[in-house]
Amino acid sequence: MITIQKATPEHADGIAKVCIDSYWATYGELLSSEYINRMIKEFYTRERIIKEVTTTSKGWNGWFVAVDDEEVVGAGAGGMISENHGELFVLYLDPERKGEGLGTKLLDAVTNELKEYGAKEQWVSVTKWNNKGIPFYEAKGFIYIHEQDEYGIIEGEDYQALRYHRVL
Template sequence: MIEIRKANESHVEGISSVCTNAYWATYGETHSNEYIERVIKDYYNHERILGEVTESNCDWGGYFVAVEKGKVVGAGGGGMIDNRVGELFVLYLDPTRRNEGIGTKLLDIITQQQKEECGAEEQWVSVQKGNMRGIPFYEAKGFKFQHEKVPYENPTYIKWRYSRKI
C-alpha cells in the first residue's frame, strides 16, 4: 500500500535519492552530465532537503512523499508565486514506478494544500521543453501550454510554462 503524506526528517534520504535517480532518468539523454550533477548537488543534497522538510508556509509548502513499506517512491512540493497563484516546483518518482497513479496522488495533495491553505485558484508548472516523461502527464491534468522561457544562465535548456485553473 502506498501512503501519501507530508514529509519529515526521516524522509530526507529517500527524497534525495528519488529526485537524483529521476533527474538522471529524465534528463540523462538531453542534458550534459555536468549540468545534471550541478542541479543534483544544489537542490537534492541532504542539508537543503532537511531545511525544506522542516519549513512549511505558503511560499514553500514543504515536501510531500509517496511511501511504500517505509521506502520513498515519489516526492513533490510547491508554493504560491502570486496572489491566488500556486506553482508545482518539484515532482519526481522512482523511475520504475511511473504510470501507477502515484504522480496523480502527489499532485492532488499539493493542489489541495495550495487551494485550502493558501487560496490558490490557478497553478503553474515549468517543464523542460520536449520532456515527454512530464508533459503528457500535465496535459492529462488539464495544464495548458502558456509560453516558453529561455533561462538567462542556460539558454540551451528552454523551459515551457504550463498553467491550469484549480
C-alpha cells in the same frame, strides 16, 4: 501499502534518492551531465531537504512523499507565487514506479494544499522535450503558455523550459 504524506526529516535521504534517480532517467539524454550534476548539487542534498521539510511557508509548502513499505517512491512540492496563483515546483517518482497513479496522488496532495492557501490557478515549468513529464501535465488539464530559459543555465547552455498553467 502506499501512503501519501507530508515529509519529515526521516524522508530526506529517500527524497534525494528518488529525485536524483528520476533526474538522470528523465534528463540524461536531454541535458548535459554538467547541468544535471549542478542541479543535483544545488537541490538534492540531505542538508537542503532537511531544511525544506522543517521550514515551510506560503511560498514553500514543504514536501509530500509517496511511501511504500517505508521506502520513499515519489516526492513533490509546491508553493504560492502570488496571491491566488500556486506552483508545482517539483514532482519526481522512482523511475520504476511510473504509471501507477502515484504522480496523480502527489499532484493532488500538493494542489489541495495550494488551494488551502488560496490558489485559484496553478503553474508548472517543464523542460522542453521532456516527454516523460509533458504528457502527464497535459492529461491533468495544464495548457502550454510560453517558453523561457531553463532554470540555472550558464553561458553556452541554451535549454528551455515550458510554462504550463491550469485553472483550479
